[in-house]
Amino acid sequence: AQSVTQLDSHVSVSEGTPVLLRCNYSSSYSPSLFWYVQHPNKGLQLLLKYTSAATLVKGINGFEAEFKKSETSFHLTKPSAHMSDAAEYFCVVRDSGTYKYIFGTGTRLKVLA
Amino acid sequence: DSGVTQTPKHLITATGQRVTLRCSPRSGDLSVYWYQQSLDQGLQFLIQYYNGEERAKGNILERFSAQQFPDLHSELNLSSLELGDSALYFCASSLRATRVQETQYFGPGTRLLVL
Numbered sequence: 001a002q003s004v005t006q007l008d009s010h011v012s013v014s015e016g017t018p019v020l021l022r023c024n025y026s027s028s029y030s031p032s033l034f035w036y037v038q039h040p041n042k043g044l045q046l047l048l049k050y051t052s053a054a055t056l057v058k059g060i061n062g063f064e065a066e067f068k069k070s071e072t073s074f075h076l077t078k079p080s081a082h083m084s085d086a087a088e089y090f091c092v093v094r095d096s097g098t099y100k101y102i103f104g105t106g107t108r109l110k111v112l113a
Numbered sequence: 114d115s116g117v118t119q120t121p122k123h124l125i126t127a128t129g130q131r132v133t134l135r136c137s138p139r140s141g142d143l144s145v146y147w148y149q150q151s152l153d154q155g156l157q158f159l160i161q162y163y164n165g166e167e168r169a170k171g172n173i174l175e176r177f178s179a180q181q182f183p184d185l186h187s188e189l190n191l192s193s194l195e196l197g198d199s200a201l202y203f204c205a206s207s208l209r210a211t212r213v214q215e216t217q218y219f220g221p222g223t224r225l226l227v228l
Contacts, residue, residue, distance in 0.1 A: 045219075106155065
């Protein structure tokens, strides 16, 4: 069975410093992995996705993620945090059989001024 | 704006009641997914429809049902509501359901409060 584990439920960074949100996955197959962001009282917005074309994936708003098969990780990074990045971030793996999304438990990112 | 619309935005009802949540997918998308987001369970897949037919089922209670209509909009029916059904219900859509790397686009959600 496929799954994702988000290693931190809360992360706090200062504005202008790097962001690292960690995600490990479990999959028997080559997985399809996604990062979504949810701002307060808003829906889910796709940040980026990995589909085996390239291990370093660039997304919107300066975010990127690197797929590391040897470490079964798909960590999300951003060089410099902005106040508007404060939100909840979800790592997602897509089930290869049913195509449903399997969500991680989320990481709440706080950006300090 | 993802192009997926959900109505209503908010719904307050009482235990034992029945409600219907509506979702219109992005133009051209054939597949609709329903998810429930609650504090204790996180985000969970409920059910998927593809071109009018049920494709996959997740953690959907027997009190809940859904359907997708010929115009591809979908409705999620929740009956005999309990306090624990209070949650944010998301609809998502994608073009097809046959490619594992396909992106799902999410609506803004319907917040259900059962009193």
